[in-house]
Amino acid sequence: MTETRKTSIHVINGPNLDMLGKREPHVYGTQTLDDINTDLAVRAKKAGLEVIPFQTNHEGEIVEKLHGIFTTGAGAVILNAAAYTHTSVAIRDAVSMLDIPVIEVHLSNIYKREAFRHKSLPADVVTGQITGFGSQVYRLALEAVRDLIHAG
Numbered sequence: 001m002t003e004t005r006k007t008s009i010h011v012i013n014g015p016n017l018d019m020l021g022k023r024e025p026h027v028y029g030t031q032t033l034d035d036i037n038t039d040l041a042v043r044a045k046k047a048g049l050e051v052i053p054f055q056t057n058h059e060g061e062i063v064e065k066l067h068g069i070f071t072t073g074a075g076a077v078i079l080n081a082a083a084y085t086h087t088s089v090a091i092r093d094a095v096s097m098l099d100i101p102v103i104e105v106h107l108s109n110i111y112k113r114e115a116f117r118h119k120s121l122p123a124d125v126v127t128g129q130i131t132g133f134g135s136q137v138y139r140l141a142l143e144a145v146r147d148l149i150h151a152g
């Protein structure tokens with residue numbers, strides 16, 4: 001490990017989350033990802049933390065991002081792997097390598113939706129999961145990692 005910044009919180013968003021605000025607003029709300037990241041940055045700063053946002057539509061880029069975090073260290077990860085939540089063994093395995101808090105989030109309640117969304121592959125290797133509170137899930141996850149980091 002070459003660098004450890006315990007105050008760095010990586011917020012990783014997977015496919016189609018760059019379309020938040022336009023995409024199925026009845027399911028995902030009207031806030032854009034920029035709105036969410038801006039709100040998180042303000043809240044993080046007040047808590048003495050720094051948010052590092054990342055979004056990609058490509059599975060391997062999430063894997064490589066997690067490898068980078070494994071190598072450099074960080075305070076925590078907030079992860080919405082979106083559709084890859086339900087399909088990606090590779091992302092699950094990369095999450096499993098980390099020994100920092102990883103909070104899985106979903107805007108929609110994945111357990112109230114189609115059966116194929118009920119299974120989360122990383123669910124049993126993350127610290128915890130927050131699902132179904134719309135864009136508030138990111139804020140709730142930040143509060144959780146803030147408490148974990150400041151307690152540790």
Ligand code: DQA
Pocket residue numbers: 015016017080081082083084085105106107108109110117
């Ligand atoms: C999602 C839920 C997933 O099932 C879906 O594929 C997404 C977003 C959510 O935040 O509710 O793209 O992760």
